[in-house]
Amino acid sequence: MSVSIKDVARHAGVSVATVSRTLSNGPVSEETRRRVEDAVQATGYRPNLSARRLRSQHTQTIGLVVSDIRNPFFTAVSRAVEDAAYHAGMRVILCNTDENPDREELYLRLMQEERVTGLIFAPTRTTCEALDRFDLDFPVVLIDRAGPPGLHDAVVLDNAGASALLIDHLAAQGYRKIHGLFGNTSTTGAERHDGYTAAMHRHGLQPDAVFIAPQAAAAEAHIAALLTTPDRPEAVVVSNGQLLLGVTRALRAAGLSMPGDLAVAGFDNETWTELVGPGLTVIEQPVQEIGASAMTMLFERLERQDLPVRKIVLSGRCIIRGSTATRG
Helix, strand or coil: CCCHHHHHHHHHHHHHHHHHHHHCCCCCCCCHHHHHHHHHHHCCCCEEEEEEEHHCCCEECCCCCCCCCHHHHHHHHHHHHHHHHCCCEEEEEECCCCCHHHHHHHHHHHHHCCCCCCECCCCCCCHHHHHHHHCCCCCCEEEEECCCCCEEEEEEEEEHHHHHHHHHHHHCCCCEEEEEEEECHHHHHHHHHHHHHHHHHCCCCEEEEEEECCCCCHHHHHHHHCCCCCCCEEEEEEECHHHHHHHHHHHHHCCCCCCCCCEEEECCCCCCHHCCCCCEEECCCHHEEEEEEEEHHHHHHHHCCCCCCCCCCCCCCCCHHHHHHHCC
């Protein structure tokens, strides 16, 4: 008789969801992890992740398609997914799309050809809006960017709320002219722009934002041009780590300082952000939790395909540093 995840849960005295979360390297106590691992060993459980899919010749492989593997956010999420797959005895196929919808379609077809068991996917806005036209015969969990409601499970950040945190902080520090810089290829950039706009209006401030390619070079060129204008902003908020890097490069090239010449705040608590100038104020995303939660949702979907479509919304943490010190 085959052993199921329910047998493991019963033996460990925990819920099926807790077993799934443990096997996906999610957040559980050390005591719980030990009990689940002991139960797995005692029962001889091997996560086959849906016998029906195995009978249809799906492999013990997870597909992982991200938009930019050079972005430390996706590097960290990929590590969390790979760790969870390893603990479940599965392999990972990693593909990088460079925010290109054509490459996304190519890799989605590849995942079908490889008969992956499931897919973790960070799509562009273009592909998000057209996901229902892809006849995918495996479960999909979206990360960072949510698709059409009711179509696929998703794990995302409260992007609007996180962006508003930055505006609230800058307004409290005395900044009034706050420029916004947002990536133009993802729903993430759009949601962070919405949060920026709403918070600016709430503080009685005039929004001043643009959408650009989510790349350091694009941000550097934009800020370099902006700094030459007579009515330049007092502060800038950007929507990802690559744009943040471009802004800091532009300021360094112009011989300007933070926050004296321009206050700077953005997303992603990358290692370098605490080392630049007085340190950069950033939103830290729960990258480990995003990756682990996505794998937990995927495992649960494979075990129970009749589950309703779910969306997990996580909160970011505002880390305040010297780049947004009180305006003099």
